Amino acid sequence: MKHVLGDKRAIAILLGPALLVYTLVMLVPVIWSLGYTVFEGNAITGFTFVGFDNFVRAAGDPKVWDAVLFTIKYAVVVTVGQVFMGYLMSLLYVFVLKRSSGIIRTLVFFPVVLPTVAVALLFQKMFEVAPTTGIVNTVINAFGGDSVDWFGSGANAFLIIAIMDIWRSIGFYGVLLYAGIVEIPEDTLESARLDGATGWSLVLHIVIPLSLPVLLSAIIFSVNGTLKVFDSIIALTNGGPGNSTSPLTLYMFQTSFSYGEYGYGSTIALLLTIICLIVTVFIFRSSRRDLTKA
Amino acid sequence: MTSTTVSAPGAVKAPERRPRPSAGARRLRRFLVKLPLNIVVALILVITIYPLFWLVISSFKTNDEFINGDAFALPSTINWQNYVEAWTTGNMGQYLTNSALAVFPALALIIVFGTAAGFALEVMVWKGRNAVLLAFLVGIMVPGQMILLPLFTVYFQTGLSGTLWPLIITYTAIGLPLTVFMMATFFRAIPREVFEASTLDGASIIRSFFVIGFPMVRNGIFTIALVQFFFIWNDLLIALTFTNSSDLRTIQVGLLNFTGEFGATQYGPLFAAICINVFGTLVLYLVLNQRVMKGLTAGAVKG
Known part of the structure; x- marks a missing residue:
């Protein structure tokens, strides 16, 4: 029977198209992009070999370091926010709302499916200060405060981006983590309760350790997504004011397409890829160690 | 939010240990115990849903209502003109x-x-x-x-x-x-x-x-x-x-x-x-x- 499932021609026909498209459009461009890092120029003007100049330039470019810092700051704040809020939501679903949580889960999830551009423009209008007063500033005014120019300073703009991206994904992480917590056997929880664990101590000593695998995949997924943040920022602040909210993805996009510097753009893209890789491996490693200890 | 998560399971058990209150008092008690939870859930839903509701009502407003009106106000009429223009x-x-x-x-x-x-x-x-x-x-x-x-x-x-x-x-x-x-x-x-x-x-x-x-x-x-x-x-x-x-x-x-x-x-x-x-x-x-x-x-x- 082996020969039927080992039919080389059939394998080629079934796997061929996918492998071909994937290789030509994903794998080859990745290698090609690596090659670009030692060139300067673009598709229209042509390329000249410059050796490692791009790397030297990147190391001394304050904009690159600002972008790296912003990317990391954003990834840390938003990942912590998303996963923490999502975890609180999932605890609420499992232990407080119990069976009636279905409808709440469904409602809280639905910002997840909305296009980022739409959400960003909506938030822009909600936090607007002039010419019309958005709902947030209207509320502040109602309590007697002065309107805040939310997009006027880098710190405020960062706050709005973080709020928006956490708002969008609480429902997602709520459901993701819910699936992990709900699988904890009721017996385990019951015996912990009999031993006197209630409330936070139950969560801290039983629920969190037992839902660690799903918590870990939530963190990895979140870090991976937030390091690559692009849509929310380009639509909400476009990196401004100045370059104060410009992550690596946006800086790469601007150098490549506004200034036509493909070599330098590729170098920045490579830097981003390396950061993604290091962080993922680091989280994975450190959690492995903790698991074996416990 | 955090305190409700903690108190609710314990709170449900509490009445067993006390002398039985009357039915009315019990209902009131249950309402008060559940109140913080309900407020939290309502707040979560408002934060999730209201921006979208606001988006929809705003899409029917005239430009005059945007400039001179309150941001929370409902549009005076259902005005499809905005959709025609956007489309x-x-x-x-x-x-x-x-x-x-x-x-x-x-x-x-x-x-x-x-x-x-x-x-x-x-x-x-x-x-x-x-x-x-x-x-x-x-x-x-x-x-x-x-x-x-x-x-x-x-x-x-x-x-x-x-x-x-x-x-x-x-x-x-x-x-x-x-x-x-x-x-x-x-x-x-x-x-x-x-x-x-x-x-x-x-x-x-x-x-x-x-x-x-x-x-x-x-x-x-x-x-x-x-x-x-x-x-x-x-x-x-x-x-x-x-x-x-x-x-x-x-x-x-x-x-x-x-x-x-x-x-x-x-x-x-x-x-x-x-x-x-x-x-x-x-x-x-x-x-x-x-x-x-x-x-x-x-x-x-x-x-």
Whole structure:
């Protein structure tokens, strides 16, 4: 029977198209992009070999370091926010709302499916200060405060981006983590309760350790997504004011397409890829160690 | 929020230890105990839902109501004029068509190629299939920025820029890793004997893939199609890079440029355009929410 499932021609026909498209459009461009890092120029003007100049330039470019810092700051704040809020939501679903949580889960999830551009423009209008007063500033005014120019300073703009991206994904992480917590056997929880664990101590000593695998995949997924943040920022602040909210993805996009510097753009893209890789491996490693200890 | 999570389970048990209060008092007590929880839940729902409600009511307001009215006020009339303007003058109709023309062909290719590859990697027996599966997995990690520039060069030199083909091709490639991986998982649940038995009757393995394999995983295919639809439909990076003329803009790129082309003070049409943009995914979610939730979170765990 082996020969039927080992039919080389059939394998080629079934796997061929996918492998071909994937290789030509994903794998080859990745290698090609690596090659670009030692060139300067673009598709229209042509390329000249410059050796490692791009790397030297990147190391001394304050904009690159600002972008790296912003990317990391954003990834840390938003990942912590998303996963923490999502975890609180999932605890609420499992232990407080119990069976009636279905409808709440469904409602809280639905910002997840909305296009980022739409959400960003909506938030822009909600936090607007002039010419019309958005709902947030209207509320502040109602309590007697002065309107805040939310997009006027880098710190405020960062706050709005973080709020928006956490708002969008609480429902997602709520459901993701819910699936992990709900699988904890009721017996385990019951015996912990009999031993006197209630409330936070139950969560801290039983629920969190037992839902660690799903918590870990939530963190990895979140870090991976937030390091690559692009849509929310380009639509909400476009990196401004100045370059104060410009992550690596946006800086790469601007150098490549506004200034036509493909070599330098590729170098920045490579830097981003390396950061993604290091962080993922680091989280994975450190959690492995903790698991074996416990 | 945190305190309610803690107090609620204990609070339910509390009445047993006390002398029995009257029925009315008990009901009041239960109401008061549940009150903080209800407030928390209501607050969560307001924070989630109100921005969208505000979006919809704002799309019906006139410009005068925006400038002079209160942000929370309801529109005085249901005014469809904003939608007409967004659709025609704002070109949202054209952008929607472009999105559909780019997304659905890509989706079809992702499903057919991805399912076939998943079958070949999971059901078929051959050397090196794990390595190939791993190669596909790497693709989930790679940031889009890493492939943009070479692809831009190639599309430019082959003359594909100026059509929707760059979008279709790139979406197909980007969608494949997750699809192949998830399809392999779905096929893992089907015993190989099913396919072996079908080939006993003389059907080729390719035939049994189409006649038996494909229908058996149709639930999985549907879920993946949904997940990929959301990813591709909501994409901005690829669409922004490869649409060099305004006739080719997808709905996301069109919306991003909406204020720039229409003037910053045209609030009504902008809100209407956002509503048009949101409408498709929202309806899909209202109809298929359980499946969408399951699919999107499963994609995350696998990835």
